[in-house]
Amino acid sequence: MTTTETPAGIGSRGSFFLGVLAALTLATTVVLGLSLPLSTEQGPYSRMIAIHPPIATTEYVAYAVTVLASALYLWPRTRQRRWDLLAGASAEVGAVFTALTLATGSIWGRPTWGVWWVWDARLTSTAILFFLVLGYLALRRVPMELSRRSTISAVAALILVPAVVVDHYAVTWWRTLHQGASLAQLSPGKSLDGAFIAAMLVGFVAMGLVYAWLTLHRFRLAVLEERADIEGLDIALEERRAEGLELAARP
Amino acid sequence: MWRDAALVAGKDLRIEARSRVTLNQVAPFAVLVLVLFAFALDPDRGILTRTAPGLFWVAVLFSSLLATQRSYAVEADDAGRDGLRLSGLDPAGIFLGKAAAVALELVGLQILLGIGIVVLYSAHLHGPVLLLGTCLAATAGLAAAGTVYGVLAAGLRVRETLLPLLLLPVVAPVLLAATRAWEAALSGAPGDGWPWLRLLAVFAVIYLAAGVLGYGPLLEEA
Amino acid sequence: MNGYVSLGYGVTLATLAVYTLRLMARSRALSKVLAPELAPRTTNSGAKTEGEAP
Structure with a gap:
């Protein structure tokens, strides 16, 4: 057996x-x-700004990738297995980020609003x-x-388009308890000041990189899974055959 | 397309008329849901009367799940779906026919449930125009979305468990809008209900269009 | 350090870590299945048809 060039794992340099x-x-x-100053309105809880908005935005990016990959798969000219696998990988990572959005939002809401959950348009649509x-x-x-799956x-992924749009504009279309888009407050003269903006921007980059890393690896894992599905039987057969030969070769 | 739709709708409704599954199983189930709500919520303090619109639409939503599943279950045996594919009927017509059959069943169920909330929850029905308009728009939306997602799940071994998970979040806006519209009508302020009715109409139009355009490929895959 | 804030950061980091570890564990398990077969894979498909011919 010779050494192999393709790594069997999902890592690469x-x-x-x-x-x-x-x-x-x-x-x-x-x-x-965690080193952000205490804000006057929210005390220490505004420190969540470094993670919560970036996680929520990354979740939209994840679903955008899913929808785009699904569309590429549906269009006959660009139909390739990898688009399907990428759509699935991105959606799974997106689900993790959505769960985190809900969790961090809830944890922020408990001390700030006094409840873990409110039925406001943003929370409900998320x-x-x-x-x-x-x-x-x-x-x-x-x-x-x-191919059928x-x-x-x-097709099922396309529903994410209106869902994400409604989720994003929920704070503008309805009067919600949830505050408006964090990025919209970046314009000069708005309430967020420098340190908060900086922390949040670094958060955006961090979550984006984490998303890219996770999705890349989930995608490679999906490729492996599919190969295992297709070749799994062959591999098992070969193993059994090898065992048989080994037994037969024994004196 | 319309002729094909009428054919398919006639076929589905004839099956229902003969097998009576909707009448003997889905309708009692819907009323049972209303009764269960009365057990869960204290009937003495008027909670039921106040929440009647929401409870009504939750019952409708559950029934629409059953009706959708039933609509595809009748074709699961004897390769009925292959028969439909080979029939040469326009896929858009098949979609409209199946959705129309489900919609008609839902209208029947809503009449029954409407009587149910009047009798069991002592709700007073005001603003008939808004109520009926809401029913029509919501029914069209539910039937169209149900038929689209039903064909996605049809033929899968796990369809009974998968369809609710796929369909309920999708039709959640219908529940929300229909409940708000009914609340507005019942509270005697129908003016607040019209925007929700518009939302329902938009939802119905989107899913009807999606079904008409996409049903062919989906049926081929199912 | 505030309890809710540390909880928020803790939950985030823990979830991402658990998901990452799960990905790695799954890939390791799969590699074990695929690895013995992986090296001769390209030559194997050719060899197999020869082997099955008789």
């Missing part, structure tokens, strides 16, 4: 570098975020988005013919 970069930026975010993605991921796990999942 490039992704290792990306991972280190993501970890460093994330560490910087945590340090910056929750619905989360369930839509869970449904999509469940659909992807249903055993069925590969890919097509059906790609």
